[in-house]
Amino acid sequence: MQTTRRQLLAHSAALPFLPLAGLGLTACATVETTSVQSRLRGKSITVISTIGTTLRLTWRGTTLFNNEFGEAFVPDWGYKEQLENRTVELLMASGRFSSVQRVTITATRREEALKELKELKTPTDHVLLISGAPSADSVWATREGFFGLGLAQRSILQLGTESVAHASLRVDLLVPSTFGTVLGEATVSTAQRVPAPALLRGPRLNDDNAAAARESLKVQVDAAVQSLVNQLGLGKAGPAPLAPPAPPKPVPAPTAAPKRPLVNGLPVTSPNVEGRGIPAPLGAGVSDSPLGR
Numbered sequence: 001m002q003t004t005r006r007q008l009l010a011h012s013a014a015l016p017f018l019p020l021a022g023l024g025l026t027a028c029a030t031v032e033t034t035s036v037q038s039r040l041r042g043k044s045i046t047v048i049s050t051i052g053t054t055l056r057l058t059w060r061g062t063t064l065f066n067n068e069f070g071e072a073f074v075p076d077w078g079y080k081e082q083l084e085n086r087t088v089e090l091l092m093a094s095g096r097f098s099s100v101q102r103v104t105i106t107a108t109r110r111e112e113a114l115k116e117l118k119e120l121k122t123p124t125d126h127v128l129l130i131s132g133a134p135s136a137d138s139v140w141a142t143r144e145g146f147f148g149l150g151l152a153q154r155s156i157l158q159l160g161t162e163s164v165a166h167a168s169l170r171v172d173l174l175v176p177s178t179f180g181t182v183l184g185e186a187t188v189s190t191a192q193r194v195p196a197p198a199l200l201r202g203p204r205l206n207d208d209n210a211a212a213a214r215e216s217l218k219v220q221v222d223a224a225v226q227s228l229v230n231q232l233g234l235g236k237a238g239p240a241p242l243a244p245p246a247p248p249k250p251v252p253a254p255t256a257a258p259k260r261p262l263v264n265g266l267p268v269t270s271p272n273v274e275g276r277g278i279p280a281p282l283g284a285g286v287s288d289s290p291l292g293r
Helices: 005-013 033-040 079-094 110-119 207-231
Strands: 026-031 044-049 054-060 068-073 099-102 126-132 146-156 159-175 181-194
Touching (some): 044 110, 126 146, 146 181, 159 207
Parallel strands (some): 044 126
Antiparallel strands (some): 146 159
């Protein structure tokens, strides 16, 4: 049964020493983000990658003499395209650039990549170059470490075989007109255990369990690209902070009704007014003057 991404992340999240949903992600950058953001605003940028279509395979045995190294040709896994397309999507979503494009190259080294891009006569103000990078072994703490995209497997006395998928990447922000002046650089490394042995001795890719390793690398590539773009300050800008709410207007205190005066402890009422349609009080019109008799 093929392992789904949800099942893989659930399996990895149960490992206490692999944070971020099973991704032991570490990152480092050398860049002045404010200066870079100002310089690149409204400019064009091209994404290239020296990541190819092969995975690095390492088998780690009981001693150094039991270690084996190899490669697996997996063009149908599509990691080169995933890396470059996802990077283009994030840069376009930032709204910082006048244009963002991806150029496919065959070079596997930085100097060769820049030369190939120049020969293609691709007009661009800046280049974002993605390549493999070395990193420490964050899972087993072995001396070999990890490099680029790959699968590693460890077996002590051919017992307790464990497999790890890893992505160790570097990105350089370059100015091609000056043949590679570096404006900023960043690295990221992730490693995640996979639930079944990914390699056979040789080492060779274990096709029966390749689906889980492939899905793990997809997750890691997306996380790595997001981290690299954000480290350079080229990701989508967050929303502007909301203005603080205006203080509420003071509510005037209710005016108390005037108290009526008291006479002998009883309130004094307004006198009746005689007028049209209002009967006169009893005894009205009787006068004590002699004229009224």
